[in-house]
Amino acid sequence: QITLKESGPTLVKPTQTLTLTCTFSGFSLSTNDVGVGWIRQPPGKALEWLALIYWDDDKRYSPSLKSRLTITKDTSKNQVVLTMTNMDPADTATYYCAHSLYSDSNFDFWGQGTLVTVSS
Amino acid sequence: DIQMTQSPSSVSASVGDRVTITCRASQVISSRLAWCQLRPGKAPKLLIYTASRLQSGVPSRFSGSGSGTDFTLTISSLHPEDFATYYCQQGYTFPYTFGQGTKLEIK
Numbered sequence: 427q428i429t430l431k432e433s434g435p436t437l438v439k440p441t442q443t444l445t446l447t448c449t450f451s452g453f454s455l456s457t458n459d460v461g462v463g464w465i466r467q468p469p470g471k472a473l474e475w476l477a478l479i480y481w482d483d484d485k486r487y488s489p490s491l492k493s494r495l496t497i498t499k500d501t502s503k504n505q506v507v508l509t510m511t512n513m514d515p516a517d518t519a520t521y522y523c524a525h526s527l528y529s530d531s532n533f534d535f536w537g538q539g540t541l542v543t544v545s546s
Numbered sequence: 547d548i549q550m551t552q553s554p555s556s557v558s559a560s561v562g563d564r565v566t567i568t569c570r571a572s573q574v575i576s577s578r579l580a581w582c583q584l585r586p587g588k589a590p591k592l593l594i595y596t597a598s599r600l601q602s603g604v605p606s607r608f609s610g611s612g613s614g615t616d617f618t619l620t621i622s623s624l625h626p627e628d629f630a631t632y633y634c635q636q637g638y639t640f641p642y643t644f645g646q647g648t649k650l651e652i653k
Contacts, residue, residue, distance in 0.1 A: 463642075467584075473633050473644040488641045489547070522590065531637025532580035534601065536590040 428452035430462070430523050430537035437543050438513050444542060448506040448523030452535075455481055455501050461526040462506040463533060464497065466519040474519075479506060480528055515544045548572050548636050552645035558653040563624050567648045569617045569634035578638035581610055581619045584647075585630040593632075594619060624650075 434446035446464070453460055463478035477497040478486045487495050496509045506523060520541045524533035549572035559565050569579065577597040584590045592601045594610035597617055607622045621628055629652050634645040 465644075472646045473584075473590075473635070475635075475642040475644065478640075478642075486640050490641075524590075530595060531578055531642070532592060532595045532635060533582070533590075534592045534595070536582075536592075538587075538589045 428525055428535040430525060430535060432521060432523050432537045432540040434521075434540055434542065436541060437545065439546050440514055440544060442513050444508075444510045444513050444517070446508045446510075446521055446523075446540065446542075448508070448537065450504050450506070450523075450525070453525060455479075455499050455504070455506070457481055459528050461528055462499070463524050463526050464506075464508045465522045465524060465533065465536075466517075467522070467539075468516070468519040471519075476510075476521075477508060478526060513544045518542065518544045547641055548575060548639065548643050550634055550636055550643050550645040552632075552634055552648050554648060555646060556649040556651060558651045559624055560653045561624050561626055563653075565621045565624060565650060567619045567632055567634075567650075569612075569619070569645050571615045571617075571636055571638075574614050575636045575638035577613045578636055579610070579612065579617045580635045580637060581608075582633050582635065583628075583630045584633065585627075621650075626652075 430450040461480040464476040479497045494511045520539040522539040525535040551570045579597045581594040598610045
């Protein structure tokens with residue numbers, strides 16, 4: 427059974443760096459084809475893909491946010507960490523992590539998400 | 547980036563109704579199209595992948611079709627738990643992109 431859970435601060439100040447952790451079970455990020463991605467949804471808006479990291483440490487980023495994002499994995503802890511620098515109120519959103527397979531190019535298992543508010 | 551355009555943006559329907567949602571890609575994406583469902587307070591759920599394959603555990607009243615640039619999600623007979631927001635997502639090339647969503651509301 428695959429499960430994922432996001433954790434991190436619920437409130438950050440403008441210009442601060444956000445660090446989110448995705449802790450998962452039911453799969454290993456050292457297995458061929460496996461990846462974990464981050465997707466966000468601002469209140470009342472659509473889903474937006476942010477980043478993805480694969481078993482071989484291949485990393486993909488949204489071009490519009492690439493300069494602000496870093497995704498890393500800790501295979502031994504079954505965790506993926508996303509950092510986003512220079513946070514702005516427009517980054518207020520629910521942030522999801524999700525399991526993906528390189529061969530399928532979709533997100534088949536998702537966490538429940540964590541709401542991050544950017545406000546002074 | 548590939549733009550994904552869904553229609554309608556919202557639809558009102560009743561339990562038992564048949565509903566179809568469309569998704570159009572700004573360029574050919576083969577069959578690299580997925581549909582997911584979002585309900586408040588619940589983890590998003592993958593329904594359909596590779597345009598027409600039903601994800602394990604998803605009821606058979608959900609179906610998907612299409613290839614190239616035009617795709618549809620059909621719910622054959624609405625159940626109360628189907629009132630949610632639906633998104634298409636292309637996985638043909640990075641950056642992955644989603645449609646703007648279709649909110650399915652109870653009439």
